[in-house]
Amino acid sequence: MTESTATAAPRAASAGAHPAITVAGVSKWFPTAEGQPLHVLENVSLEVPEHSILGILGASGCGKSTLLNIISGLVTPDRGRVCINGVPSGEFEDWRSVSYMFQEDRLLPWRTACRNVEFALEAGSMPKAERKRRAQAALELVDLSGFSDAFPYQLSGGMRSRVALARSLVLEPCILLMDEPFSRLDAQTRSLMHTELLRIHRLKKMTIVFVTHDVEEAVVLADSVVVMAPRPGRVREQVPIELGRPRDPTAPQVTQYIQRLRALI
Numbered sequence: 301m302t303e304s305t306a307t308a309a310p311r312a313a314s315a316g317a318h319p320a321i322t323v324a325g326v327s328k329w330f331p332t333a334e335g336q337p338l339h340v341l342e343n344v345s346l347e348v349p350e351h352s353i354l355g356i357l358g359a360s361g362c363g364k365s366t367l368l369n370i371i372s373g374l375v376t377p378d379r380g381r382v383c384i385n386g387v388p389s390g391e392f393e394d395w396r397s398v399s400y401m402f403q404e405d406r407l408l409p410w411r412t413a414c415r416n417v418e419f420a421l422e423a424g425s426m427p428k429a430e431r432k433r434r435a436q437a438a439l440e441l442v443d444l445s446g447f448s449d450a451f452p453y454q455l456s457g458g459m460r461s462r463v464a465l466a467r468s469l470v471l472e473p474c475i476l477l478m479d480e481p482f483s484r485l486d487a488q489t490r491s492l493m494h495t496e497l498l499r500i501h502r503l504k505k506m507t508i509v510f511v512t513h514d515v516e517e518a519v520v521l522a523d524s525v526v527v528m529a530p531r532p533g534r535v536r537e538q539v540p541i542e543l544g545r546p547r548d549p550t551a552p553q554v555t556q557y558i559q560r561l562r563a564l565i
């Protein structure tokens with residue numbers, strides 16, 4: 301898993317025989333201060349086909365981040381299992397091909413945009429000049445090439461979000477996990493980031509799983525949306541979004557999906 305770790309060779313897309321991600325019967329309990337285990341996820345199953353975009357939608361506290369953490373290998377499920385490209389996650393070795401974009405941008409304030417993106421490459425043995433070249437290419441990909449020497453405090457929220465996205469993309473991940481990545485942005489900037497993400501997805505074709513509580517975001521971005529129910533978190537329904545792109549949030553077909561998903565939450 302790479303937010304901050306890395307070496308780097310360009311990655312070929314993995315073989316298409318398996319879904320990129322399989323979650324099968326996953327349950328999770330967390331210990332609480334009172335000693336009563338908190339049942340956070342119950343029997344969650346889903347599949348994410350390679351190159352597709354899955355949205356996970358649900359109210360706050362219903363276990364979305366926990367599910368993403370389990371997919372990323374950061375948290376171990378108590379029951380069930382996760383496979384990445386058909387390999388059980390405990391045996392999966394190529395975690396560098398899985399990137400995780402957290403809810404907060406986690407930029408280092410003392411580093412420039414370019415040096416923040418380079419950070420994702422520093423765990424490997426890549427020469428400094430090559431790190432810089434790749435970081436600048438990633439910044440170009442997110443349309444931020446003119447700001448590589450800017451510090452985070454000099455950037456707007458949308459620009460910071462682009463830097464975080466560039467850092468997630470610099471290792472050319474096959475799988476990109478995103479936890480409410482645009483939730484702190486204003487509506488207009490968020491909408492711009494949706495367009496950017498879809499443009500990059502068309503180019504790079506990585507598999508994306510993103511978590512959101514924003515129904516419109518789910519419908520605009522996803523090929524399929526898993527709606528979670530709370531306490532314990534479980535899959536209420538999975539809804540394929542059978543619409544072409546781009547999707548105008550005010551178009552009648554889009555608003556129909558939005559209404560349908562709202563009714564499910």
Ligand SMILES: Nc1ncnc2c1ncn2[C@@H]1O[C@H](COP(=O)(O)OP(=O)(O)O)[C@@H](O)[C@H]1O
Nearest residue numbers: 330331338340359360361362363364365366367
């Ligand atoms: N490490 C942890 N230890 C104990 N409880 C946790 C931990 N992580 C999450 N929780 C609890 O699990 C529930 C689900 O949390 P989370 O997955 O963050 O939900 P969501 O992302 O949908 O808001 C919450 O009640 C939260 O307090």
Ligand SMILES: [Mg+2]
Nearest residue numbers: 364365366479
């Ligand atoms: Mg969360």
